Amino acid sequence: MPSVFIKTYGCQMNERDSEAVAAQLVAKGYSLAKSEATADVVLLNTCSVRDFAEQKAMNKMKNLAGTARKSRPDQILGYLGCMAQSRGKELIEKLPDVDLVLGTQKFHRAAEYIDELLAGKRAKIVDIEAEAKSEAAIREHLLNGSAKTSVSAFVSIMQGCNQHCTFCIVPATRGEERSRTIPDIVAECRELVSRGVREITLLGQIVTSFGRKEKRDEWQVTRDAGGIVSPDTRHLSPFVQLLDAVHEIDGLERIRFTSPHPKGYGDDLVEAYARLPKLCESAHIPLQSGSDRILKLMHRGYTREKFLSLVEKLRRAKPGIGITTDIIVGFPGETEEDFELTLSLCREVQFDNAYIFKYSERRDTPAATMPDQLPQAVREERNERLLNLVNEIAARKYDAFIGRQVQILVEGPSKKNAARYTGRTRCNRIVLFDGSARHQGQLMDVKIERTGSFTLYGDPAVVNL
Numbered sequence: 093m094p095s096v097f098i099k100t101y102g103c104q105m106n107e108r109d110s111e112a113v114a115a116q117l118v119a120k121g122y123s124l125a126k127s128e129a130t131a132d133v134v135l136l137n138t139c140s141v142r143d144f145a146e147q148k149a150m151n152k153m154k155n156l157a158g159t160a161r162k163s164r165p166d167q168i169l170g171y172l173g174c175m176a177q178s179r180g181k182e183l184i185e186k187l188p189d190v191d192l193v194l195g196t197q198k199f200h201r202a203a204e205y206i207d208e209l210l211a212g213k214r215a216k217i218v219d220i221e222a223e224a225k226s227e228a229a230i231r232e233h234l235l236n237g238s239a240k241t242s243v244s245a246f247v248s249i250m251q252g253c254n255q256h257c258t259f260c261i262v263p264a265t266r267g268e269e270r271s272r273t274i275p276d277i278v279a280e281c282r283e284l285v286s287r288g289v290r291e292i293t294l295l296g297q298i299v300t301s302f303g304r305k306e307k308r309d310e311w312q313v314t315r316d317a318g319g320i321v322s323p324d325t326r327h328l329s330p331f332v333q334l335l336d337a338v339h340e341i342d343g344l345e346r347i348r349f350t351s352p353h354p355k356g357y358g359d360d361l362v363e364a365y366a367r368l369p370k371l372c373e374s375a376h377i378p379l380q381s382g383s384d385r386i387l388k389l390m391h392r393g394y395t396r397e398k399f400l401s402l403v404e405k406l407r408r409a410k411p412g413i414g415i416t417t418d419i420i421v422g423f424p425g426e427t428e429e430d431f432e433l434t435l436s437l438c439r440e441v442q443f444d445n446a447y448i449f450k451y452s453e454r455r456d457t458p459a460a461t462m463p464d465q466l467p468q469a470v471r472e473e474r475n476e477r478l479l480n481l482v483n484e485i486a487a488r489k490y491d492a493f494i495g496r497q498v499q500i501l502v503e504g505p506s507k508k509n510a511a512r513y514t515g516r517t518r519c520n521r522i523v524l525f526d527g528s529a530r531h532q533g534q535l536m537d538v539k540i541e542r543t544g545s546f547t548l549y550g551d552p553a554v555v556n557l
């Protein structure tokens with residue numbers, strides 16, 4: 093049977109989509125190639141969030157088409173995901189070596205289309221149509237694909253986003269918000285746990301909107317199916333009802349989710365951290381800017397003060413909670429004063445980590461045509477200043493772990509050094525230690541001895557004799 097290699101750009105949602113596509117192909121008898129050079133089919137699962145991510149995937153495809161193709165003229169080349177969705181057939185017009193362009197609502201069709209291309213039934217396929225119920229079609233898992241995925245798994249709970257932040261292309265690439273039903277998601281999680289998974293991360297572009305757009309009556313029926321949702325949680329938001337339902341699964345040890353939106357982070361979600369022991373004390377809450385003026389231009393729907401009060405509530409509900417964020421620097425019209433408000437907010441919050449993005453104009457987004465687009469040099473300079481601050485704060489927070497005992501879930505051998513094993517704390521920090529295969533999948537206590545860049549080094553022997 094043919095072999096396939098999938099390269100993934102971008103976020104965890106994309107990682108999850110690639111895993112589901114790989115699992116479908118494996119189920120049909122395809123093998124997974126170790127590299128693009130030996131594969132019969134190479135798929136690039138793309139990201140459109142910033143121009144840089146698009147350029148990277150396009151350059152990669154050009155290289156594949158140029159060099160690799162000479163030696164493998166029958167190799168099938170395809171684009172999947174966000175850039176495929178937003179650029180469509182233009183990608184084949186630009187580079188006629190591309191055989192397949194598959195949008196974000198069509199991942200579940202990949203195997204069928206690749207069969208047709210390999211059999212020569214069709215020469216080119218572009219499918220970026222919307223498809224009803226596609227949000228529930230990302231469900232296959234590849235638990236044996238790598239040691240790590242068998243301990244910890246991602247589950248896609250919804251697709252799309254209706255928030256329309258003025259800088260963001262995601263509502264265009266992923267479409268309107270559509271949520272799966274709670275029984276459907278719980279069934280997938282149960283299956284994963286029965287196959288050895290101990291930690292589940294619930295995924296969506298804006299998980300705090302889970303179930304909000306669905307028709308009340310339909311939702312009620314599906315929610316009640318099989319008594320999965322406890323009547324005691326009916327007054328809570330649909331997302332918290334989902335957390336409660338997943339929490340009931342025996343054998344599941346840890347629950348995480350990403351990404352919430354600060355606007356939808358209600359008190360019931362804050363309280364869930366105190367109430368649900370399996371919900372790990374870590375939260376990734378995208379901030380984007382510390383200036384109310386910029387937040388308004390971004391159409392974020394909250395203020396600096398609201399964000400700060402959310403962080404405070406979370407820390408009160410769950411002391412020691414790890415809080416990370418996303419920040420954009422150089423948004424159109426951002427002044428030095430606005431940027432300093434972002435710096436001061438970071439000092440105030442003391443994030444455990446922050447992903448910093450230089451603003452990138454995206455086609456057909458309102459921000460791209462706003463006045464006062466900032467020169468690249470300003471974006472670079474602010475990026476560097478913020479990065480220095482974030483790293484300095486993060487390093488201090490990591491150092492504070494030295495000498496402490498933490499619980500980790502062991503994922504498997506470290507990628508860089510197979511003699512070391514890697515696990516994560518409940519607040520989502522990576523810990524490396526001298527372990528062995530018998531530790532994999534275990535929850536264990538380790539004592540932190542030293543720190544590296546965004547890594548803790550632990551010693552299990554101290555406490556696990």
Ligand code: SAH
Pocket residue numbers: 103141142259260261262296297298350351378380418419420449450451452453454
């Ligand atoms: N809610 C989604 C957001 C997807 S985009 C999620 O968490 O997955 C991820 C991050 O990319 C955003 O939080 C934002 O900080 C950044 N981003 C989005 N559009 C951008 C743009 N046009 N330029 C720079 N960064 C951007």
Ligand code: F3S
Pocket residue numbers: 253254255256257260261262263297298353
């Ligand atoms: Fe994008 Fe804003 Fe939604 S960042 S994914 S439009 S919440």
